[in-house]
Amino acid sequence: MKTPYLYFGRKGYMVRAAIANGDYSGTGITLANSGMKPADLNNTTANPALEFTHRAVDSQASTKRSALVIAAGPRPGTPAFSASPSNIVAGEVSILDNASSYFIDGDEELNQVLVSTDGGLTPTSNDFVYLEEVKFSSTVLPFNTLQSDMCLPASGFLGAEPLAYTSGGGVHWDGTALDATRLSFMSGDGSPTIDKVDLVHTAGKFKEICEALEDLMNSSVYDKAIIVHTLTADGQFVHNAFESRGIKIFRCTLTSGGRS
Amino acid sequence: MKQTNFVYFNAAASSDGADDGSMYNSNALLAMNSTAAGTATMYFKAWNGHNDAPDDIVLTVDATGGDDADRINRIKAMDAMVDKVNTVNKQGFVTAFSEIENVKPGGITGIAITVDA
Numbered sequence: 001m002k003t004p005y006l007y008f009g010r011k012g013y014m015v016r017a018a019i020a021n022g023d024y025s026g027t028g029i030t031l032a033n034s035g036m037k038p039a040d041l042n043n044t045t046a047n048p049a050l051e052f053t054h055r056a057v058d059s060q061a062s063t064k065r066s067a068l069v070i071a072a073g074p075r076p077g078t079p080a081f082s083a084s085p086s087n088i089v090a091g092e093v094s095i096l097d098n099a100s101s102y103f104i105d106g107d108e109e110l111n112q113v114l115v116s117t118d119g120g121l122t123p124t125s126n127d128f129v130y131l132e133e134v135k136f137s138s139t140v141l142p143f144n145t146l147q148s149d150m151c152l153p154a155s156g157f158l159g160a161e162p163l164a165y166t167s168g169g170g171v172h173w174d175g176t177a178l179d180a181t182r183l184s185f186m187s188g189d190g191s192p193t194i195d196k197v198d199l200v201h202t203a204g205k206f207k208e209i210c211e212a213l214e215d216l217m218n219s220s221v222y223d224k225a226i227i228v229h230t231l232t233a234d235g236q237f238v239h240n241a242f243e244s245r246g247i248k249i250f251r252c253t254l255t256s257g258g259r260s
Numbered sequence: 261m262k263q264t265n266f267v268y269f270n271a272a273a274s275s276d277g278a279d280d281g282s283m284y285n286s287n288a289l290l291a292m293n294s295t296a297a298g299t300a301t302m303y304f305k306a307w308n309g310h311n312d313a314p315d316d317i318v319l320t321v322d323a324t325g326g327d328d329a330d331r332i333n334r335i336k337a338m339d340a341m342v343d344k345v346n347t348v349n350k351q352g353f354v355t356a357f358s359e360i361e362n363v364k365p366g367g368i369t370g371i372a373i374t375v376d377a
Contacts, residue, residue, distance in 0.1 A: 001286075137327070145294060145295060146293060146295060148294050149293055149294050149334075185291070186290065189290070189313055222343070223346065225335065259303065259314070
């Protein structure tokens with residue numbers, strides 16, 4: 001029996017409530033909580049595959065944002081910095097993906113640099129920070145091993161279920177509300193476990209995801225895998241069955257049942 | 261038209277020893293994924309009927325072109341195997357890879373078969 005095969009590539013995405021001293025110790029960046037494991041620890045130059053972003057919930061005066069951050073400006077599509085750009089107004093979104101604003105230490109924990117003459121931004125504990133993998137790179141793991149990608153037969157699809165996603169208040173830095181969905185497939189190792197594809201995506205799109213999957217799994221593409229989602233060296237690829245339904249994918253975590 | 265299709269693999273210059281070759285029902289391909297630089301792995305329902313592990317076929321591709329080129333080559337190899345398991349022909353039998361017959365689709369340079377014990 002012919003069956004389409006769906007290909008999924010991993011994408012990392014982490015949202016955390018900000019910590020005022022910038023030290024996110026105790027919770028490393030893991031596949032389970034972020035869908036990625038950065039490899040360039042104690043980085044002294046920015047990793048182009050990662051974007052680090054701050055979303056302000058609180059207003060703050062007294063020079064909480066460095067000249068470097070001001071020069072980088074807000075993320076595109078977010079409000080312009082206030083008239084006093086070194087202060088912070090609620091709702092502003094700052095670009096911090098440079099080595100003067102954050103690094104990942106040897107324990108794979110995030111460290112945000114507080115405001116100084118050399119860079120940085122001082123958050124409040126009500127704010128949120130986002131670390132997002134934006135393109136394929138060997139500096140973010142796994143990139144060529146188990147759980148970096150999966151190619152699964154549509155005939156092995158078991159079901160989809162919506163999941164709660166509340167990190168960062170369930171909101172991306174651009175204001176997009178987020179939900180999550182789990183896709184379950186028969187395990188690739190033949191055991192009574194499952195292979196899981198966990199997506200964090202635009203909120204309110206569970207039915208649209210089901211429709212997109214139905215389209216793909218009933219398609220007549222049998223001569224190659226259907227690439228549903230992956231990161232390339234140029235950025236993110238999402239199949240049009242998803243994009244045309246207004247579904248943006250922020251995280252794609254792959255869990256292979258049983259095999260190692 | 262045959263109703264059951266099979267994929268045949270030959271991994272070595274001969275087919276007279278353990279793991280030199282194998283054949284599976286096309287429906288027995290459970291999954292594929294990258295496993296290392298220059299390799300992707302196919303997982304089939306185990307020949308012995310056990311459900312504790314699959315039979316593995318490791319596909320080797322060129323990994324000399326950098327990480328992203330390697331990623332693309334691994335996908336090409338998986339694409340080729342998708343094509344093979346979905347090929348339905350009169351004989352109901354498809355050679356997916358063969359050293360002996362020099363059938364090496366999708367840039368796959370070699371395979372290694374490990375059946376469940």
